[in-house]
Amino acid sequence: MIRAVDDGRVSALVLLDLSSAFDTVDHDCLLTVLRDRFAVTGPALDWFRSYLSERTQTFIVGDAESHTVSMDCSVPPRLCLGTA
Secondary structure, eight states: OHHHHHTTOOSOOOOOOOSSTTTTSBHHHHHHHHHHTTOOOHHHHHHHHHHHTTOEEOOEETTEEOOOEEOSBSOOSOOOOOOO
16 A cells, blocks of 8 residues: 555545544434534444444453443543452
């Protein structure tokens, strides 16, 4: 791909790091904005919906592990870890 860019055969290149991009956004609101404001539809919107659905988070510190939390939007500021 880098050679294609260097050779001028690529007119646009988009790189996305989605590892934490949606952790502070209400997922339903984001999907609505993508659809209504930016006209993202079809497979592209389905891809975002799939990426955002059924997300969970678990914290592990040492031998202690939190319960699994469903992530509908944002990251919980703190989770209390029970004793293992």
